Amino acid sequence: MSGGEVDTIxxxxxxxxxxxxxxxxxxxxxxxxxxxxxxxxxIHRGRIESLQRGPFVxxxxxxxxxxxxxxxxxxxQPVPPAGFHDLIAMIKVRALTLEGDQHPFMANLRYFKxxxxxxxxxxxxxx
Amino acid sequence: xxxxxxxxFEPAIGRYLRLDIAGRPHRLYVEEAGAGIPLLCLHTAGADxxxxxxxFNDADILARFRVIAFDLPWHGKSSPPAGWQGxxxxxTSRAYVDAIMxxxxxxxxxxxxxxxxxxxxxxxxxxxxxHAVRFRALIGLExxxxxxxxxxxxxxxxxxxxxxxxxxxxxSGLIAPTAPEADRWETIWHYMQGGPGVFKGDLYFYTxxxxxxxxxxxxxxxxxxxxxxxxxxxxxxxxxxxxxxxxRIKGAQVTIMEGLGHFPVSEDPxxxxxxxxxxxxxxxxxxx
Numbered sequence: 174m175s176g177g178e179v180d181t182i183x184x185x186x187x188x189x190x191x192x193x194x195x196x197x198x199x200x201x202x203x204x205x206x207x208x209x210x211x212x213x214x215x216i217h218r219g220r221i222e223s224l225q226r227g228p229f230v231x232x233x234x235x236x237x238x239x240x241x242x243x244x245x246x247x248x249x250q251p252v253p254p255a256g257f258h259d260l261i262a263m264i265k266v267r268a269l270t271l272e273g274d275q276h277p278f279m280a281n282l283r284y285f286k287x288x289x290x291x292x293x294x295x296x297x298x299x300x
Numbered sequence: 301x302x303x304x305x306x307x308x309f310e311p312a313i314g315r316y317l318r319l320d321i322a323g324r325p326h327r328l329y330v331e332e333a334g335a336g337i338p339l340l341c342l343h344t345a346g347a348d349x350x351x352x353x354x355x356f357n358d359a360d361i362l363a364r365f366r367v368i369a370f371d372l373p374w375h376g377k378s379s380p381p382a383g384w385q386g387x388x389x390x391x392t393s394r395a396y397v398d399a400i401m402x403x404x405x406x407x408x409x410x411x412x413x414x415x416x417x418x419x420x421x422x423x424x425x426x427x428x429x430x431h432a433v434r435f436r437a438l439i440g441l442e443x444x445x446x447x448x449x450x451x452x453x454x455x456x457x458x459x460x461x462x463x464x465x466x467x468x469x470x471x472s473g474l475i476a477p478t479a480p481e482a483d484r485w486e487t488i489w490h491y492m493q494g495g496p497g498v499f500k501g502d503l504y505f506y507t508x509x510x511x512x513x514x515x516x517x518x519x520x521x522x523x524x525x526x527x528x529x530x531x532x533x534x535x536x537x538x539x540x541x542x543x544x545x546x547x548r549i550k551g552a553q554v555t556i557m558e559g560l561g562h563f564p565v566s567e568d569p570x571x572x573x574x575x576x577x578x579x580x581x582x583x584x585x586x587x588x
Contacts (some may be wrong), residue, residue: 252477255533259473262535265450275452280461282469296478 178249178292179205179212183221185291193219196284201277204232205289206239219284236273238289244268249293260286312356312367314377319406321373321381322398329377330370330403334362337436337587338412339580340404341369342420344442344563345391345506346467346499347490348376351417354569360577364584368412370403372396374498389501392509396423397430404434413583415576417441417565418537419506424526425545429515432524437583439527439576442534442562444541445513445548447506457497464492467499474562476533487566521551525586527579528552531560555579 186192196219205212211227213234240248240263247257256266263269271278278285311333319326331349333356341352349369355361356369371378374389400423404412413436416424421443428438456466468488475484491499519526526549530542539556546552557564557575564572 256535258477258533259535261451261470261473262533265535275455276460279455279466283465283472286469286472 178245179207179224179226181292182214182288183224186221186288189291192284192287195219196281199277199281199284201235202233203273203278204234204237204239206237207245208242210242234273236271236275236278238269238271238278240269248289251294251296253293260289310353310357311362316377317370317403317406319402321402322395324381326373326381326399326402327379328370328373328403330368330407331356332366332368334365334367336364336366337584338407338409339365339367340400340409340412340414341367341565342400342414342416342423343369343371343375344418344420345502346375346471346494347487347563347566348372348378348493350376350490351487351563351566354565354573358573361580365413365580368407368409372399374495374501380495389497390509391419391502391505393423393426393505396505396510397426400427401431401434411436413437413439415439415441416443418562419502419510421528421537422506422510422512425512425516425519426510428519428521428524428526429512432520435524436587437525437527439529439579441529441564442531442537442542443528443545444537445516445545446511447537447541449503449507450535453500453503453507456500456503463496463499464494467494468492471562474534474536475567476531476559476561478559479561479567483567483569487563490566516545517548519549519552521549525583526552527555529555529557529564529575529579531557531562531564533559533561536562 199219200217202213202215205214213225213232215223247253256262264271312331314331317328317330343349343351348371352369355367374380414424421440424438424440427435455461457463468491471491472488475487528542528546530537530539542554546554555575560568560571
């Protein structure tokens with residue numbers, strides 16, 4: 174995995190009118206950890222305003238989702254194996270950690286599940 | 301304008317049943333179709349008997365089984381008992397067994413087979429322990445003796461988080477990624493429709509009160525056969541949880557279902573029926 178998947182998230186999200194609609198009450202900055210590379214994702218009214226790649230000196234975020242590069246790569250497979258097919262599943266199998274204030278994440282859980290699954294190719298698509 | 305044809309009704313007939321459960325009057329919604337061996341279907345936590353639509357529409361099953369499903373009190377089209385507004389809903393093992401036995405008695409079911417999923421898969425273990433002679437077979441789907449919560453259940457019922465959105469989103473990952481889209485979202489919709497706090501109240505049974513780890517070794521499958529079927533993608537009751545349960549129960553028959561999750565009946569009915577048919581055939585043959 175090159176990290177290219179993360180870079181596609183902002184474009185795919187901002188092109189998705191239904192996702193933006195569902196996120197219209199959401200204003201938050203969260204940290205996405207891919208191995209030792211942190212990304213800060215700033216969301217305003219459901220739209221990705223910025224997606225910055227670290228390292229950061231003093232990052233500020235409301236919650237953080239961190240997993241290894243391998244775990245995210247597995248999550249983004251067209252048909253991921255059990256345990257890596259869903260964010261909550263990855264938390265259950267200890268492949269993903271959720272830190273910080275969970276409220277915006279849980280209150281908008283479908284939004285975040287859909288957002289982070291955006292790099293996953295459609296089933297049957299050529300990887 | 302009108303295309304005068306016969307209305308396309310499904311075989312199931314739904315009615316409301318008046319009965320007392322543990323001395324309290326209740327009004328429960330009950331559906332049934334088919335004729336033959338009674339097969340009582342128990343839905344998952346926070347959902348209702350619509351999950352069993354595939355069984356209610358399968359001609360082969362209806363030819364040999366009288367398929368019956370009811371919505372637990374507080375669920376689907378069943379009402380909560382009068383006075384519900386005065387206390388938090390919490391399902392207990394006692395209340396759950398009482399509800400099932402009250403329905404069995406009210407319908408005069410003669411040794412029905414029972415199929416239950418998730419909390420329904422757990423309660424069949426309680427039925428096996430307490431009422432084995434009243435049943436001819438028990439089928440536990442996504443059945444384990446205990447489940448540890450893996451998220452804070454308080455998120456399911458609080459005024460600053462939408463309960464329907466929360467319940468739908470939290471269970472969505474329990475569905476296998478290969479499930480047909482229409483069935484996946486039908487399953488999620490049922491969860492989005494649950495009453496405030498009902499899913500959470502059911503999970504009190506699932507994660508605390510209904511723990512039967514210390515008792516399952518007493519289950520006697522020679523009195524009533526026990527079938528355990530669990531989906532590969534279920535991380536609430538994992539295949540390993542079910543295997544561990546089966547190791548403690550002599551004679552329990554285990555099947556791990558590939559490409560299915562925590563809601564096999566509802567999320568991918570066709571795939572699930574391919575696993576269920578041999579079990580139902582065995583139950584029917586034993587009846588001859």
